[in-house]
Amino acid sequence: MIYAGIDAGSRMIKAVLFDAVKKQIVASGIMDQGVRQDALAQQLFERLLLDHRLDRRAVLGIVATGYGRHTVSFADTVVTEITCHAAGVRHHLPGARTITDIGGQDSKLIRLDAKGAVQDFDMNDRCAAGTGCFLEVVARRLGLSLQELGEMAGRSVKPAAISSMCVVFAETEIVGLLAAGAMAEDIAAGVQAAIARRIASMAGRTLDSPIIFTGGVALVPGMRAALQTALGHPVVVAPEPQMTGALGAAILASRQ
Amino acid sequence: MRDAPRQITLEEWDARYAELSAAGMQEPTYGGPLRRHVGEGDLRLQNLRYDNSAASLRLWNFLLTEEDRLHQARAEGRKIVGAMKDLGTVPVMAYSLPGVAAFYPDGAWWLPCIMEDSTGMLPIADSLGIDESFCPVRAMLGAFVTGGHFPIPDLLTCSVGATCDDFSAIAQRLNSLGYPILWWEIPSRRHPEPDEMEIRLPGGFSAPETQVAFVRAELERIRRALEDLVGRRLTEDALSAGIRAANRVRRLLSQLRRLTYTAKICPLPALEMLVAEMLAIHFCSDRAEARVVLEQLLREVRERVQAQQGVLSKASARVFWVNPVADLRVMNLLEECGGRICGTDYLFCHVLDKIPENLSPMEALARIALADPMVGTAADRAERICRDILAFHAEALVISRIPGASHCATEGEVIRDFVHSRVGIPVIEIEVPPVSDSYRSTLRTRLEALVEAAKERRRT
Numbered sequence: 001m002i003y004a005g006i007d008a009g010s011r012m013i014k015a016v017l018f019d020a021v022k023k024q025i026v027a028s029g030i031m032d033q034g035v036r037q038d039a040l041a042q043q044l045f046e047r048l049l050l051d052h053r054l055d056r057r058a059v060l061g062i063v064a065t066g067y068g069r070h071t072v073s074f075a076d077t078v079v080t081e082i083t084c085h086a087a088g089v090r091h092h093l094p095g096a097r098t099i100t101d102i103g104g105q106d107s108k109l110i111r112l113d114a115k116g117a118v119q120d121f122d123m124n125d126r127c128a129a130g131t132g133c134f135l136e137v138v139a140r141r142l143g144l145s146l147q148e149l150g151e152m153a154g155r156s157v158k159p160a161a162i163s164s165m166c167v168v169f170a171e172t173e174i175v176g177l178l179a180a181g182a183m184a185e186d187i188a189a190g191v192q193a194a195i196a197r198r199i200a201s202m203a204g205r206t207l208d209s210p211i212i213f214t215g216g217v218a219l220v221p222g223m224r225a226a227l228q229t230a231l232g233h234p235v236v237v238a239p240e241p242q243m244t245g246a247l248g249a250a251i252l253a254s255r256q
Numbered sequence: 257m258r259d260a261p262r263q264i265t266l267e268e269w270d271a272r273y274a275e276l277s278a279a280g281m282q283e284p285t286y287g288g289p290l291r292r293h294v295g296e297g298d299l300r301l302q303n304l305r306y307d308n309s310a311a312s313l314r315l316w317n318f319l320l321t322e323e324d325r326l327h328q329a330r331a332e333g334r335k336i337v338g339a340m341k342d343l344g345t346v347p348v349m350a351y352s353l354p355g356v357a358a359f360y361p362d363g364a365w366w367l368p369c370i371m372e373d374s375t376g377m378l379p380i381a382d383s384l385g386i387d388e389s390f391c392p393v394r395a396m397l398g399a400f401v402t403g404g405h406f407p408i409p410d411l412l413t414c415s416v417g418a419t420c421d422d423f424s425a426i427a428q429r430l431n432s433l434g435y436p437i438l439w440w441e442i443p444s445r446r447h448p449e450p451d452e453m454e455i456r457l458p459g460g461f462s463a464p465e466t467q468v469a470f471v472r473a474e475l476e477r478i479r480r481a482l483e484d485l486v487g488r489r490l491t492e493d494a495l496s497a498g499i500r501a502a503n504r505v506r507r508l509l510s511q512l513r514r515l516t517y518t519a520k521i522c523p524l525p526a527l528e529m530l531v532a533e534m535l536a537i538h539f540c541s542d543r544a545e546a547r548v549v550l551e552q553l554l555r556e557v558r559e560r561v562q563a564q565q566g567v568l569s570k571a572s573a574r575v576f577w578v579n580p581v582a583d584l585r586v587m588n589l590l591e592e593c594g595g596r597i598c599g600t601d602y603l604f605c606h607v608l609d610k611i612p613e614n615l616s617p618m619e620a621l622a623r624i625a626l627a628d629p630m631v632g633t634a635a636d637r638a639e640r641i642c643r644d645i646l647a648f649h650a651e652a653l654v655i656s657r658i659p660g661a662s663h664c665a666t667e668g669e670v671i672r673d674f675v676h677s678r679v680g681i682p683v684i685e686i687e688v689p690p691v692s693d694s695y696r697s698t699l700r701t702r703l704e705a706l707v708e709a710a711k712e713r714r715r716t
Contacts, residue, residue: 067697082705083712113680115716118709120672120683123702204669 002026002054003061005084005249006041006075008068009033011104011132012216014243015044017052017059018250023091025250027052028243037071045074061253065245067105079252081245082110082121088248089212090116092239097208100199100227100235101244102217104132107195109202122202128167130198132217137167138191141174142184150221153188160190170194192222196230203231213237214244261560261567263305263525263591266291272308281310284545286321293320299372300691305588307528307567311549311556318540318549319531322359323405325541329357330407335485338409339538340396340427340437341419344607345625346478347538352498353486360538361412362423364405365393368690369583377402384429391422391661392582392690400430411485412437413478418444418631420663438481440474442625443467445632457627458609459640472622479618495617501543503610508550509536510608515557517598517648521566523557526587526597530580533600536607567591573710574598576650578641578671582658583692586699590654593703594711599648601641603630603663634667638674645679651710654703657687682709 001021007014013033017026029048034040041064049056064075065084072078081101085108089096099110107130110121124130128137132146139149153159160177163170174187195217211233217223218241228235238244264272273289290313294301298320306312329336337358339346350358367375369392377398381387384401386394399405414427414437431437445463448454453465483490512532516524524532532553539546560566568591576599581587590597606627612620629637645653653675655668668685675683684706686699 067701080701080705080708082701083708117712117716118682118705119676119680120709121705122685123698204672206673 001060001254002058003250003253004045004059004063005246005251005253006045006062006064006066006069006072007081007084007243007246007249008037008041008064008066008072009103009245010067010106012242013037013041013044013066013068014246015041015048016243016246016250017048017054018247018254020251020254025243025247026054028240028246030242033068037068038073041068041072042074061256063249063253063256065249076253077256079249082108082118082123084245084248084252085214086110086112086116086118086248087251088244088246089214089238091247091251093210093212093236096210096212098203098211100211100213100231101215102130102132102195102199102213102223103215104136107131107199107202107215109199111208124198124202129170130195130202132215132220134167134170134191134195135217135220137171138174138188141171142187146220149188150192150223152185153192153222153226156183156185156189158186159193160186162187162190162194189222189226192220192226193230195223196226199227200230207231207233209233211235214241216242218242259308261523261565262308263567263588264308265305266294266302268308269306269313273313276310276313284314284317286317286324287314288317290316297374298370299374300370300584303585304527305525307525309556311552312524312528315528315531315549315553318542318545319534322541326357326359326406329541335411336407336409337482337485338406338412340412340414341423342413342415342440342625343537343604343628343630345475345621346413348498348502348611348621349475349479349490349495350482351501351539351543352494353482353488353490355486356482357541358538359406359409359541361396361399361406361409362393364396364399365391365582366584367399367405368392368395372691375404381426384433386426386429389660390426391420391658393423393661394426397426397430397433400433400435408435411481413440413481414438415440415442415625417441420630420661422660422662438478440478441470442474442628442631443470445626445636455623457623458612459606459627459629460643461627461632461636461640463626468619468622468626471625472618475618475621475625492617495621496613499611499613499617499620503613505539505543505547505550506536506608506610508547508554509533510610512550512554512557513600513608515554515561519561519566521564521570522568522572522596523560523566524553525567526577526590527584528553529597529600530584530587530602533602533604533608537604568596569594571711572596573707574649574651575706575710576600576641576645576648576653577602577656578653579603579656579658581656581688582690583688586656586688586692589696589699590703593700594707595652595703598650599644601629601637601644605629605640605644630663634670635674637667638671641671642674642678645675645681650681651713652681652706653683654706655683655685657685659687659689682706682713
């Protein structure tokens, strides 16, 4: 009994095929998002089926999630990424109480109750500060890939102080720091700390552990440690963190 | 002509209006098809969905013709009082005098939404140094400068002190433009010290007797100004009669809220309920007609509840809403996302409380003014919100922020913590600008996720 979850994110589309009997992921895939969102999602879904020699009729239900969820015409229903991330995290780590999801264009902090249901959430989707976009801007400025930027941050001795309020201003700050001879390692670490502080400000005064880190930014070296420092709590990166939303969508498809 | 309750577009209202007219619908002088207001510049109406009852049509027409009523009052020689910032106290006093119409100039904050920024009022405010970092109520400055909306009042009052800083700044700028303002002070409501006499206020609050006496003295200054304006005394009897008349409106609203927010199937959409609740502040410039409008609406709701009919699915998530939205479209959006309103605190819930009738009228008015949620702590407000959430069985809470508004800048977290600890329902905060179209998908995600969370909790 296979179910599919499609996470049509702002930067990437992710798809997961989930076996509801064995409670395991059968296949997963990812591709860049584009203008023709529905066609791209369809292409990814069909590629997954083909690669795993599955017939379309074997998929009993499809849930779409993510920013572009309403564009996925072949989905049976849509569910928000907040609910899907909660379901995806619960599958891997049933005791989770807080989810921090940092994607390319937004970030979320989701609080779960003791039963694993969503208690409430905060989102940052009107400002690039606190999102993967911030890392991309800085990586581009320093001529590095995201992976290289993360590795470089790990070599920092004294992270630079960089504003967490605005990416545009932060970029100006970085130009100034470079002109003043600041080390690229320290700038990279400073940017990671700025993103993590932004997430911490969403968390407010109370935060329950365990805290699970999802989204593509969780794969960037150093981000987990930066988040841990800012939140003052241990942070666990979810298995395949960029797939959590799609996994949750597939699980929810199996329940509908 | 009765029709099954449902929400309809403006286009559908055209046909519905023709049907109702053909069936002999009785309309007041301000009646007519809803579409005519679009021709007068109320462009946002084209993007809203409305309740399809004749009672709701009358409500909308009453709301959207307020400027006409005020201009008519001026033409008839009646005195016009602009009661700024005060939500619901000075209008009760003003309507206790014959030949006076009172209104709320700050209500201009909805014009950038209703007219979709076509009025040019915000650029005027910008030019006066009151830019978008301030509350959208700054649109009021443009309305005064152009004179194109409401007539310039004969008397302008403004409460300051514990009300929001934005408004104080905006009103001071208005004052500097040559509009005289009678300022009156409302103190920050506090709990009495052990050696102070405690006065119980409507809404379950309390304050020291000294604060009540202070507000009473401030309101006496307003009373004298009103007497000077019309050249006659505002007697205790007239004030008492004015309070009783205001309470009749409040009672109607109280019944309407209870019926609508506790019904198994939502009998009236969020948007119409928001407009109805707004009538309590200054009666939309006609106290007697406000009562008639609400009576008709209440009859409609009662019939729908008895017939177990409504405008939304029975499965809709029951949502409590805090603070009014700057864009009316968002109330429709909540319903499109699977929610319904079950309880509100639009920052003026004290005007829904009965004004005490067993006290001297000025004492009663002072107590109701001090029960304003805006002049107490966020924790006080949260207490009342928790009580109402429980009373209306709400399953989720939305705290809506108004961009730039200083009165709700930081209260969200306090309210959220209170609601979590006392009631344990999901809470979100959203920010709604006057025209939120470009922000619609992110608002939709938040509201959909809240509804999903509320429904998930039903299952678990």
